[in-house]
Amino acid sequence: MAKAQARGTVGNTVDANLIAVLAAVTGGQPRVLTVHGGDALPSGPFEHAHRSLQTGLRIWVEQQTGRPLGYVEQLYTFADRDRAEEPAARRVISISYLGLTREDKPPDGQGAGWRNWYDYFPWEDHRAGPPRFIEDAIAPQLRDWARSAPDRKLRAGRLQRAAINFGLDGFDWNEELVLQRYELLYEAGLAHEALRSQSTGEVSLTLGRAMTADHRRILATGIARLRAKIKYRPVVFELMPATFTLLQLQKSVEALAGRDVHKPNFRRLIEQQELVEETGATSTEAAGRPAKLFRFRQAVLAERGTTGTRLPVSRA
Amino acid sequence: MAKAQARGTVGNTVDANLIAVLAAVTGGQPRVLTVHGGDALPSGPFEHAHRSLQTGLRIWVEQQTGRPLGYVEQLYTFADRDRAEEPAARRVISISYLGLTREDKPPDGQGAGWRNWYDYFPWEDHRAGPPRFIEDAIAPQLRDWARSAPDRKLRAGRLQRAAINFGLDGFDWNEELVLQRYELLYEAGLAHEALRSQSTGEVSLTLGRAMTADHRRILATGIARLRAKIKYRPVVFELMPATFTLLQLQKSVEALAGRDVHKPNFRRLIEQQELVEETGATSTEAAGRPAKLFRFRQAVLAERGTTGTRLPVSRA
């Protein structure tokens, strides 16, 4: 039965590369772990000694960051030659993962550090409403690009894609379309990573920091996955300290989703779903009335195979 | 920046294998394409000549089945040694895909053929209510397995997992937990593919046909993904002929989801979402009053980046 796998494989071996989008939330901001002085995701080769891809990844990340890896899920595997920088004498397959941690201590040397992920995707942060530069700077450039299409139909298609993805012309903003937006900007020539080296090395405030190779695409994939996931799986808690107030929890969700949430309804939703339990203690860290401290009810992971954290978005 | 990728890769090359879950719906039954006389999924090596993983997969599947591949999405990549059959002198990475087609003509030779996927997962078909053998045969075996756990806590955990996954003890059936159910049976020693060769070669009517290597796990992953996806993306139409009646559409959805749907509400939901448009023609194929023929409104793919086909399930 395994004959087909043996046939024709000679000379077609590849290198397998593991690459991680490691996310945390600190100070109300979503962060991603970068290495090599920033702008590269941690990665390393999959070795024969590794029992599985995930264990290989864990080993690598722990070596590079000095921190154990908690929740991990696979993102995507690719081997496209399109965007490779080198002519590639040998073929490389990249298997990407999303990991969630708490940014409790600074990562070990080697240029590793945490970075606000909106540095790379400024247009994704709608917590104070849609950033003005979407209408002012991005939309015009996308419309120019649309107009440059050879035929009428293609032009209309491009305009519509821009409108849907960026919430223009009456379309609602959909925070999950992170990857589609990045791909659109890339297609429109507004996100080529090469731009960085050509220019002064300065970073565009509206079009974001570039990253090594196609790491920004992988990061976009990770953010999109996380934004979708927080709505139906209780993964936010992987990013929270052991105890937290409901406002802290809300701020974390908002940081990830990039949009504001309706406070009273958020609290009801969380409590009604019995995702958390009171610790009995209260916090006076923030101004105002002391808040009850909560902890995640680990039991829910066993009780429900499914279940998540719905977001009562604020349409205002 | 690519230094980390170069370091330490020597001697760690692997073979990359592409493997496909190809689904169709015919005669109201969900089918999966198998090769080698059945019980193996089509697969083949990823070659350096392939521009990307997906193109490699398309080439392979088209060779093995003589049919072009339509909608394709990546499922999962794995390299676990756990379930490998051979001691594995060389390491193999398998990248699995889900593809959707129409089973219009029989596939070309080489032992390829379409098989009802419930042959492999009999417990997944709840279209006529939960199969009686879940309570009669599967549940008792799972409870025995739970009882065999060394400590009290583990026993309780196993019982609860069984209940959640198979809809026992008052839990609702959740059709998306296909993979979790298979993994549970596997863990409980009820789904080891090895059983087939040990026994008379006969197939258990309640525990399903076995497949080569870990292909059944991959198939479970594909079914789970498809069942989740039909609820928020209009993918069913990939499996439908150019024109169809609403009942045919409903039957296809039911075949995939493995559960019945409320007819009047399903029709309203589909029409209200404007996923389809009338062709003007009617069909008298089935008994009863002639039904209007519809076609998928291709425009929706452009109009919405998102949107799907909700299921108004029949709780009866």
Added chain:
DNA sequence: TCAAAAGTGTTATCCTTACACCCATGT
């Protein structure tokens, strides 16, 4: 006339979202 399928009308219920408001604490 009956079976089989196509369709329509309507209702009860729940969930989502929003609005309005009060409470407790520190400065």
Added chain:
DNA sequence: ACATGGGTGTAAGGATAACACTTTTGA
């Protein structure tokens, strides 16, 4: 007093699921 955050009540609107019923065809 007031700013800041905590917390409760409730109502409008929409979506979901169910029930009851009529219509059109072929056998």
